[in-house]
Amino acid sequence: MSKIILNKGREKSVIAGNKWIFSGAVKESDANDGEIADVISSSGDFLGSAYYNSKTQIAARVMSLGEKFTDSILLKNIKSAILRRKIARIDEDTDAFRLIFSEADNIPGFIADSFASHLSIQSMTFGVDLLKEKIISILVDELKPKSVYEKSDHAGRKLEGVNAQNGQIYGETPDEVEITEHGIKYPIDIKTGQKTGFFIDQRENRKLIKNISSGRTVLNLFSYTGGFSFAAIAGGAHKAISVDISADALAIADKTAVLNGFEEKHDTIKADIFDLIRSRDFNEDIIIIDPPAFVKSKGAIDKGCRGYKDVNMNVFKRCAPNRIVLTCSCSRFINMDLFQKIIFGAALDAKRNAYIIGKYSHPADHPVNIYHPETEYLKAILLIVE
Numbered sequence: 001m002s003k004i005i006l007n008k009g010r011e012k013s014v015i016a017g018n019k020w021i022f023s024g025a026v027k028e029s030d031a032n033d034g035e036i037a038d039v040i041s042s043s044g045d046f047l048g049s050a051y052y053n054s055k056t057q058i059a060a061r062v063m064s065l066g067e068k069f070t071d072s073i074l075l076k077n078i079k080s081a082i083l084r085r086k087i088a089r090i091d092e093d094t095d096a097f098r099l100i101f102s103e104a105d106n107i108p109g110f111i112a113d114s115f116a117s118h119l120s121i122q123s124m125t126f127g128v129d130l131l132k133e134k135i136i137s138i139l140v141d142e143l144k145p146k147s148v149y150e151k152s153d154h155a156g157r158k159l160e161g162v163n164a165q166n167g168q169i170y171g172e173t174p175d176e177v178e179i180t181e182h183g184i185k186y187p188i189d190i191k192t193g194q195k196t197g198f199f200i201d202q203r204e205n206r207k208l209i210k211n212i213s214s215g216r217t218v219l220n221l222f223s224y225t226g227g228f229s230f231a232a233i234a235g236g237a238h239k240a241i242s243v244d245i246s247a248d249a250l251a252i253a254d255k256t257a258v259l260n261g262f263e264e265k266h267d268t269i270k271a272d273i274f275d276l277i278r279s280r281d282f283n284e285d286i287i288i289i290d291p292p293a294f295v296k297s298k299g300a301i302d303k304g305c306r307g308y309k310d311v312n313m314n315v316f317k318r319c320a321p322n323r324i325v326l327t328c329s330c331s332r333f334i335n336m337d338l339f340q341k342i343i344f345g346a347a348l349d350a351k352r353n354a355y356i357i358g359k360y361s362h363p364a365d366h367p368v369n370i371y372h373p374e375t376e377y378l379k380a381i382l383l384i385v386e
Helices: 071-087 132-143 156-160 200-212 227-234 247-260 298-318 336-350
Strands: 003-006 020-022 026-029 036-040 046-052 058-065 096-101 110-115 118-123 147-152 165-171 177-181 184-188 217-221 239-244 266-270 286-289 323-329 354-360 379-385
Touching (some): 036 058, 096 200, 132 147, 177 200, 184 227, 200 286, 200 354, 227 239, 286 298, 298 323, 336 379
Parallel strands (some): 003 036, 118 147, 217 239
Antiparallel strands (some): 020 058, 036 046, 096 110, 354 379
């Protein structure tokens, strides 16, 4: 088998269970791009197996530690991922959840979400592309899904040297799939919706909003298809307004409102949020700020931090006193500590007192691998702004 030989002292993170081997840690390798190879320390010790790519900063991703990777290890890892969801009882209040979460579930580069037993899968690397057929075969055997649809259009694939791949793999995925989350029905467009079809990582934060919305009004910025808005209405909100720049997303929000009988309590505004926050006062009782990832690489951290600060500062400046704000970041390059500092800076510049009353992350179907902390990415801070 081909080898990935590490520089001296660079085996520590591998031995500790981290899945990533950066290019600077690799002394030499005779592996082809995408190939699974033996990982060897500088002293010649076998450490495990990883797939390799010379084109990327993350040169190798570990598939097995202390033993050679085999099909039986792949099967074991997938079964373990499924079992974790059963142990956490993910499906008790929803039929939409993440089945496989990449490095968190020891299958680096691969994501599988289940929407009412229709699977939406995403392959983000060349190496896992070569394992994709085996993974899907196992998922079909283990879960007997109604369909499997591929949405491998992640921007990182270009860096990996592979093209986007979208299309039907197994069964027939309908143009619209109806899911239920916390008693609310959502129509999902797996084929053309963002990511794998729906932002299921905000499930428990939507429940949080549902639990505090009774008798209140809610403004949902960067709403996409309105998930937070409908959670609020289900929780007894008088009115929820979904604001997004995408007319298609807001059209799905309108459809969701009708599906649940919420149309009288739901409005939509098509707008550029960055213009809106400079031209509108915010008198709603609860304001949700859930933007897309402003930081997609280490080099974009400073610019992204300025973006998060700008949005929050303008909302803080223009919101009425004693409003509740849920502000979020899904950028993995910004941890909770840095995000809190950004929010501190926004409140300071807005000259408003703000009090943190809760901090939250992603739910149990997006587990954080304790040996690979990079799998933690979603931050949500609940504030009262005086």
